[in-house]
Amino acid sequence: GESVGLHLPTLSVQEGDNSIINCAYSNSASDYFIWYKQESGKGPQFIIDIRSNMDKRQGQRVTVLLNKTVKHLSLQIAATQPGDSAVYFCADQGDSNYQLIWGAGTKLIIKP
Amino acid sequence: KAGVTQTPRYLIKTRGQQVTLSCSPISGHRSVSWYQQTPGQGLQFLFEYFSETQRNKGNFPGRFSGRQFSNSRSEMNVSTLELGDSALYLCASSLGQGHYNEQFFGPGTRLTVL
Numbered sequence: 001g002e003s004v005g006l007h008l009p010t011l012s013v014q015e016g017d018n019s020i021i022n023c024a025y026s027n028s029a030s031d032y033f034i035w036y037k038q039e040s041g042k043g044p045q046f047i048i049d050i051r052s053n054m055d056k057r058q059g060q061r062v063t064v065l066l067n068k069t070v071k072h073l074s075l076q077i078a079a080t081q082p083g084d085s086a087v088y089f090c091a092d093q094g095d096s097n098y099q100l101i102w103g104a105g106t107k108l109i110i111k112p
Numbered sequence: 113k114a115g116v117t118q119t120p121r122y123l124i125k126t127r128g129q130q131v132t133l134s135c136s137p138i139s140g141h142r143s144v145s146w147y148q149q150t151p152g153q154g155l156q157f158l159f160e161y162f163s164e165t166q167r168n169k170g171n172f173p174g175r176f177s178g179r180q181f182s183n184s185r186s187e188m189n190v191s192t193l194e195l196g197d198s199a200l201y202l203c204a205s206s207l208g209q210g211h212y213n214e215q216f217f218g219p220g221t222r223l224t225v226l
Contacts, residue, residue, distance in 0.1 A: 032212065043116070043202050043217025044155070089154055093211065098168040100211050102154030 012109040019077040021106050023090035028071060032093040034100065035064060035075045037086045044089060047075070077108075085110050114138065116205050116218035124224045130191040133221045137184050137205030143167075144186040145215065146178060149200040158201075161186055162209040190223075198225045 013019045025033070031052035036044035048059045050066050050073075057064050063076040073090055087107045091100040117136045125131050137144050146158040157170035161180035178188040184205070190197055200220040206213035 034211070041219065043204070043219050045217065046214050091154075091211075098160055098210050099157045099170065100155075102156075104154050 009104070010107045010109060012111055013080050014111050015080060015082060017080055019075075019080045019084065019108060021075045021077075021088050021090075021108065023073040023075075023103055025071050025073065025090075025092045025101075027092065027094055027101075028068075030093045033064070033066065033073050034091045035062075035073075036089045036091065037084075038089065038105070039086045047088075080108075080110055082110050082112075084108060116203060116216055118201075118203050118218040118221050120221060121219065122222045122224075124226065125193050126226050127193055127195060129193050130189065131193060131223060133188045133190075133201055133203075133223075135186045135188070135203030135205075135218060137186070137203075138216055141205035141207055141216070142184050143206045143209045143213065144180055144184065145204045145206075146186070146188050147202040147204065148172070149202055149220070150198075155202065158188070160209060167209050193225045195225050198223060 034049040035047040037047050038044040048062050048064050050057045050064045052068060055066050061078045065074045077084055087105040089105045090103045094101040116138055119134045135144055143162045145160040147155040148158055149155050158172055158176055159166055159178050160168045164180045175191045180186045200222050202217050202220045204215035204217045206215045
């Protein structure tokens with residue numbers, strides 16, 4: 001069946017270091033991927049998205065890499081700050097134009 | 113610009129009861145989607161409303177229903193509550209329907225079923 005999974009449930013990084021959060025997807029037909037950030041007590045917040053005709057997209061301090069060959073997606077956060085502490089979700093278009101398939105999330109912990 | 117608001121923020125019910133959750137989207141947004149989030153799980157899509165019509169539905173039983181009003185506000189109802197319905201229910205609004213439109217989430221309603 002279709003699924004979107006994250007490789008690690010928790011990622012702990014030193015403040016100032018770069019963070020890399022990974023995600024695998026199973027539907028080779030998916031052409032749209034989104035990363036969301038959810039802080040404690042809040043709803044998810046859009047970070048960045050990428051379409052399958054790209055393999056890299058950059059935002060402010062974040063970069064998303066897409067490897068369609070191995071169906072793998074990653075989110076890189078540069079110079080991680082305490083405010084980056086959150087659960088990060090990848091979401092995949094799946095078979096639908098209206099429904100996203102969400103991964104289980106990776107909790108990012110920042111060590112001072 | 114005010115964000116998506118959800119009421120109530122917390123709710124405790126017992127099995128067999130029913131519950132109604134409310135969502136007010138960002139002004140101008142016509143699409144409202146509902147999601148269920150359980151601990152350690154990603155978001156599970158419930159349904160999406162656009163212009164007062166349900167446009168898409170996830171794999172949830174008929175006990176879960178919703179509606180959208182002419183002002184785009186939306187309500188979600190769960191009847192005959194079960195223990196497994198305990199979750200965070202999130203509402204998201206967007207300008208148009210479909211996930212190519214950026215979704216803005218509310219803080220959620222935490223439902224506990226005893």
